[in-house]
Amino acid sequence: MHDAVLAGCRWLESTPWGVMVRDSTWMYPVMKWVHFAGLSVWLGASLTVDLRLIGVGERRQTAAELSNRLFAWSWIGFFVAFLGGFLLFSVEATTYVSNIGFRLKLAVLTPLALIWHVVVHKKARAWTQTEHTSAMGKWAGLIECLLWVSVVTASVGFLLTNVLTYP
Amino acid sequence: MWEGLQDAAWVTTLATTRWLYGLVLVVHYFALFCCVGTIVLLDLRILGVADRSLPLLPLAQQLRLWTWIGFGSAVVSGFLLFATKAGSYVEVTPFHVKMLIIVLAVASALAVEWSVPKWDRAGAIPVTATLLALISIVLWLGAILAAVEIPALTGLG
Numbered sequence: 001m002h003d004a005v006l007a008g009c010r011w012l013e014s015t016p017w018g019v020m021v022r023d024s025t026w027m028y029p030v031m032k033w034v035h036f037a038g039l040s041v042w043l044g045a046s047l048t049v050d051l052r053l054i055g056v057g058e059r060r061q062t063a064a065e066l067s068n069r070l071f072a073w074s075w076i077g078f079f080v081a082f083l084g085g086f087l088l089f090s091v092e093a094t095t096y097v098s099n100i101g102f103r104l105k106l107a108v109l110t111p112l113a114l115i116w117h118v119v120v121h122k123k124a125r126a127w128t129q130t131e132h133t134s135a136m137g138k139w140a141g142l143i144e145c146l147l148w149v150s151v152v153t154a155s156v157g158f159l160l161t162n163v164l165t166y167p
Numbered sequence: 168m169w170e171g172l173q174d175a176a177w178v179t180t181l182a183t184t185r186w187l188y189g190l191v192l193v194v195h196y197f198a199l200f201c202c203v204g205t206i207v208l209l210d211l212r213i214l215g216v217a218d219r220s221l222p223l224l225p226l227a228q229q230l231r232l233w234t235w236i237g238f239g240s241a242v243v244s245g246f247l248l249f250a251t252k253a254g255s256y257v258e259v260t261p262f263h264v265k266m267l268i269i270v271l272a273v274a275s276a277l278a279v280e281w282s283v284p285k286w287d288r289a290g291a292i293p294v295t296a297t298l299l300a301l302i303s304i305v306l307w308l309g310a311i312l313a314a315v316e317i318p319a320l321t322g323l324g
Contacts, residue, residue: 032315033315039204043197043204044203047204149197152196156193
């Protein structure tokens, strides 16, 4: 399994796009920008719903209403972030996968957070049947917030503990 | 003055304590995603790209608090990160550009916020609103672009 992952990473590094971003002087920071721009939209949309579920801040719209109107945007943001992240990863994939913080982020935390995001969207209406969000809904919102904090923490941990050629 | 800040005891502690520096970085990233994300979502709604059929004002009111909490936290954490290399940051042009863009971006965000109730009452979104929303998106995304170019151009960060 480990060998297969490493082989896959080496292949990614040798792909035309991996080579292109690595050899360019300007593409790497631009991909970082794409990654962060996408993340902003994704997190802005997701956290607004989560915080509304928790019950803090304004109460102009219900969590279900917010989830419905922002759900599509959270995914557009996610795919932009994914595209930028994928290209960054392709530049030096073998270095990335050798880091525990990155492995956690990619294999555990991000998939969990994504699944949780879909669960929150599906259940938001049920949790907000009455004027007050059910305890379950509040916990669900808090858990999604914490999952995203953990994703960012793993990323920063990875940035600080790894010697990337292209930081 | 900036070297003095950089050499202050609490700043050197921050710069050399990896978990503390990492914590401030996490706050900075998270806060800026929150700030820029909520601003861009509102701008997209004003531009009519996002959920045109749903009312503008409640969305603006719902997002506003998170925009400014995010902005405040990003400024505080950003200042702490800046302090660790203050002497170098103040000397490089990309950092100046980033600060200038952020000032302009804040002005555009405030202009949008002050005008939203008016635009909401008017029913149809006026041309000035479209223009302002567009400027706001360009400036906030421009701030992130300037930020990622600092390490690329100067090696700082």
